[in-house]
Amino acid sequence: MARELYELAGADPARRFSPYCWRSRMALAHKGLEAACIPWRFTDSQAIAFSGQDKVPVLVDGDRVVSDSWAIAEYLEERYPEAPSLFRGARQPVRFIAAWADTVLNAQLVRMIVSDIPQWLGEGQQAYFRASREARFGMGLEQVTQGRESRLPEFRTALQPMRVLLWENPFLGGGSPDYADYAVFGGFQWARCVSSLSLLEATDPVHGWRERMLDLFGGLARDVPHCGR
Amino acid sequence: MARELYELAGADPARRFSPYCWRSRMALAHKGLEAACIPWRFTDSQAIAFSGQDKVPVLVDGDRVVSDSWAIAEYLEERYPEAPSLFRGARQPVRFIAAWADTVLNAQLVRMIVSDIPQWLGEGQQAYFRASREARFGMGLEQVTQGRESRLPEFRTALQPMRVLLWENPFLGGGSPDYADYAVFGGFQWARCVSSLSLLEATDPVHGWRERMLDLFGGLARDVPHCGR
Numbered sequence: 389m390a391r392e393l394y395e396l397a398g399a400d401p402a403r404r405f406s407p408y409c410w411r412s413r414m415a416l417a418h419k420g421l422e423a424a425c426i427p428w429r430f431t432d433s434q435a436i437a438f439s440g441q442d443k444v445p446v447l448v449d450g451d452r453v454v455s456d457s458w459a460i461a462e463y464l465e466e467r468y469p470e471a472p473s474l475f476r477g478a479r480q481p482v483r484f485i486a487a488w489a490d491t492v493l494n495a496q497l498v499r500m501i502v503s504d505i506p507q508w509l510g511e512g513q514q515a516y517f518r519a520s521r522e523a524r525f526g527m528g529l530e531q532v533t534q535g536r537e538s539r540l541p542e543f544r545t546a547l548q549p550m551r552v553l554l555w556e557n558p559f560l561g562g563g564s565p566d567y568a569d570y571a572v573f574g575g576f577q578w579a580r581c582v583s584s585l586s587l588l589e590a591t592d593p594v595h596g597w598r599e600r601m602l603d604l605f606g607g608l609a610r611d612v613p614h615c616g617r
Numbered sequence: 618m619a620r621e622l623y624e625l626a627g628a629d630p631a632r633r634f635s636p637y638c639w640r641s642r643m644a645l646a647h648k649g650l651e652a653a654c655i656p657w658r659f660t661d662s663q664a665i666a667f668s669g670q671d672k673v674p675v676l677v678d679g680d681r682v683v684s685d686s687w688a689i690a691e692y693l694e695e696r697y698p699e700a701p702s703l704f705r706g707a708r709q710p711v712r713f714i715a716a717w718a719d720t721v722l723n724a725q726l727v728r729m730i731v732s733d734i735p736q737w738l739g740e741g742q743q744a745y746f747r748a749s750r751e752a753r754f755g756m757g758l759e760q761v762t763q764g765r766e767s768r769l770p771e772f773r774t775a776l777q778p779m780r781v782l783l784w785e786n787p788f789l790g791g792g793s794p795d796y797a798d799y800a801v802f803g804g805f806q807w808a809r810c811v812s813s814l815s816l817l818e819a820t821d822p823v824h825g826w827r828e829r830m831l832d833l834f835g836g837l838a839r840d841v842p843h844c845g846r
Contacts, residue, residue, distance in 0.1 A: 475707070478711075478791070484781070487781035549717040549720055552713070552720070568713065
């Protein structure tokens with residue numbers, strides 16, 4: 389098969405935990421496209437040097453190479469216009485939702501789960517991950533996540549715009565999911581794959597939505613190594 | 618003219634300062650529709666009792682009565698399909714942006730500007746406004762906004778999803794504005810009409826966007842009584 393998606397993986401190649409790779413994986417499934425998973429680790433910059441940058445996801449589709457989850461979504465939409473649309477109209481507001489997921493959702497999540505990540509990495513990866521992230525945060529990873537339960541109420545409050553939509557429809561996209569859903573779901577799946585922290589109350593409409601997202605495409609996101617509830 | 622928009626006003630009927638009424642006023646202009654402004658004050662519930670609820674905006678369009686800014690936008694889109702679209706495709710993600718404006722932007726703004734509002738109200742209105750809002754916040758209005766300058770960095774950080782779009786396009790809607798812009802702009806215009814607090818740095822892309830919004834429709838939002846910078 390000529391289509392490949394380079395996805396961040398842990399020591400177990402099946403433990404894929406990048407919020408951005410999950411966006412692309414779900415977008416591919418939405419389009420009905422298969423793509424071999426090429427497990428990639430943080431220090432493998434050589435393996436994706438052909439893409440001209442050093443981050444995953446990287447999609448190789450025949451002779452096309454696309455990196456960056458948003459660029460991949462736009463590429464898939466243009467390359468496969470006959471498949472179900474990822475955007476269904478205006479692309480800009482979905483871009484806003486993806487940016488919200490990046491700067492609010494994932495920014496809050498990382499401070500609650502980053503110390504859970506090293507256990508899933510190979511030994512060389514652990515040292516790299518800890519050093520680079522501790523430099524970014526200016527403190528130990530365990531210090532970053534300390535008292536995280538006390539930050540859950542703030543996190544749950546920040547999800548309110550999602551609820552406004554989910555009170556009326558099963559998905560952010562409406563009656564069925566679209567890229568708005570995948571952009572946000574990536575963060576929740578990231579957390580689920582590395583951390584047992586219970587992010588959502590069972591009565592939260594966002595909880596029900598996450599369950600529906602896990603059921604999509606024959607349980608594509610549910611049936612992977614994870615530790616979330 | 619058979620079209621009327623009931624808009625929240627201060628003692629000066631020209632000082633209109635509801636974030637939600639501004640959404641509807643801009644949406645009407647986007648559709649190229651005129652509507653007489655009926656100034657409305659907080660305690661005038663009798664004046665809009667015909668709408669079956671007690672909040673503005675209320676749009677009267679011939680024999681149709683519509684309240685709630687989102688419902689008004691949807692109504693205008695359906696009633697005037699030949700006029701420029703407010704949504705340009707999928708409505709759901711724009712709903713997310715409006716919900717973000719409600720629950721994040723406006724929720725942070727009110728805590729920075731609420732004590733500036735009473736000065737613009739008539740005497741009877743002042744007492745009502747102060748009592749009802751102080752009950753809501755459980756403290757005096759001046760206490761709510763105390764130290765507000767120290768909250769500006771957090772407020773500006775929360776605008777990051779807007780910047781991601783505005784780095785690439787002049788409006789949230791892309792090359793030209795749509796309801797996503799009006800939904801967010803309402804909050805900024807609210808602040809501008811009642812408070813001299815300087816919310817945005819001049820170098821912020823959001824500042825440039827706000828200027829463009831003020832220029833729309835012949836300066837519709839710029840040329841009103843205001844005190845913002």
